[in-house]
Amino acid sequence: MSHLLSVGALSWQVDKKSILNDISFDLTSGDIVGIIGPNGAGKTSLLKCLLNQHKNWQGEITLNHKPLKQHKPHELAQIFALVGQNSPPIFDLKVYDVVRMGLLPYKALFASDNHRDKADIIQALEKVGLADCKNQFFNTLSGGEQQRVLIAKALVQKAKILVLDEPTNHLDIFYQHQILQLVKALNITVIMTIHDLNLAAHYCNRLLLLDHGNLISNNSVDKVLNPETLTQVFGLPCYRDDDQQNHVPRVYFSPMPATQQVELHNQKQGEHS
């Protein structure tokens, strides 16, 4: 099967400090891949290297059979659509205007919107269930609704790969599932960073486990969510108790006394310094 995205021996350093080390994986059309790992593992840095927002990375990234660095910025924007941690707009942007930004990679200088563009915007808003909110201000929507608007923007962008950076941050449980159900129903290739391992288990078909910039595991959800590995990476005792009803792996961590946590933390730091 041909790979949409192929990453080989990717490394990235900042001021001689290694942030990503020798990362290799492939992304096939239709994959929903979750990048998991503790804070500072390099999850968002990996996404930024893929988007070519971090420039001085080493290794090989091939996108659509062409090296990443040979893609022009607007070509990259036609392949990747980012739903990230946006800065809140300072002015009253309407929902329609936010979704309309997705047209940018296809438009020449001076170009304005045609009837088809407008139809695409409305259709994207319908897909995320927000067609009635098109004239509302983006700032006045709830966190979950804002994420759905940004997904509609990504749909207008007609990208092949949807890149989500912590899509469920600051959302309550209902909205967390709503956003990820929506993403899954879109039937496009997705790569996302996500903190909640059980949500990742529910919605992803493959996981990349990162720790201190190293790729610890790249496999199916069942294999990556291994309690021993997770105990090692997250520094807390991990147990697995699969969801029998949905046939999905489920893990939970038990807290340990503070003194023990400090010891384990120091031990982990020692291993990586």
Added chain:
Amino acid sequence: MINLKAIKGKNGWIFACLIIVTLVSIVISMTVGPAKISYGDIFQCVVNTCNSPMQDMVIWQIRIPRVLVGLVAGMGLACAGAILQNVTRNPLADPYLFGIISGAGLGATIAILILPNQQTLALPLAAFLGALFSVVIVFGIATLLRNMNHLLLTGVAVSFMLGSISHFILYLGDPFATNRVIFWLMGSLTRVEMFHFYLIAAMVVITLLTIFALHRQIDALLLGDESAESLGVNVNKLRLILLALCAAVTATIVAYCGGIGFVGLMIPHIVRQLVGVTTMPLIIGSALVGGCFLVWVDVLARSALDNVEIPIGIITSAIGSIFFLAIMYRTRKTG
């Protein structure tokens, strides 16, 4: 080219009204001033010949240049303010915060002291060079700091630095020169000519065309740099082009009209309430409202007091400060 369908609908009606108000303002403002001139006299002068050489001089050499320069200067300042606020994501951004006015002030001070007899040419040129000098320093420092978000703070610092140099030179120099510089810094359209209109209008047209070309990229910045980059925008390059453009248009206006503050800060805030925050309607609206505003401020400047003209910058600053207090009051009530 530019498709006007983008601005139809509710905004279309607003723009149609603004264009009519602007055209009417131009005509009415030409009749107001110390010399009595009627609509009939203006019509006669424009389509045929004037009734008297005196009227010819007043209309063609004073009123028309003054109204037209007021119009394009207002357009340029308002557009520069609107773009700066969008690209720096700072609602308080104003072209003068780059230190343009203090740079121009320093240039004017040096010109008045060194070439006291060549002021028709030397003063605006020196003011323009001073303004550009200040912008280059501000850009240079922000580039060294590798943070374009510090541009406005750098502008404030450079503004104080250049201001203190001007004040030191004036303190040691001739009191007459001090008066001239202070009067010039207050802003005035008294000495403008048609040549100035052509020059400022050309800068405003270049600015508008560039903004129309890049309107989608500028819109993308409204959701932050990372979002814009993911849409294929080269954020640093775009910001540099637009900031340089705003600096050039403001420096040209300052060189001939002196310091006219608050237009770039105030007008875009009003226009956003009328037509929204996206670049195309915001810029067209800001150009029309800004132009119209300055034409009427100049009418006030030349007709409010008998035999004395009020410097235009005093009026814009007075209106601007009241406007800001009003915004603060409104925010307190709603927020």
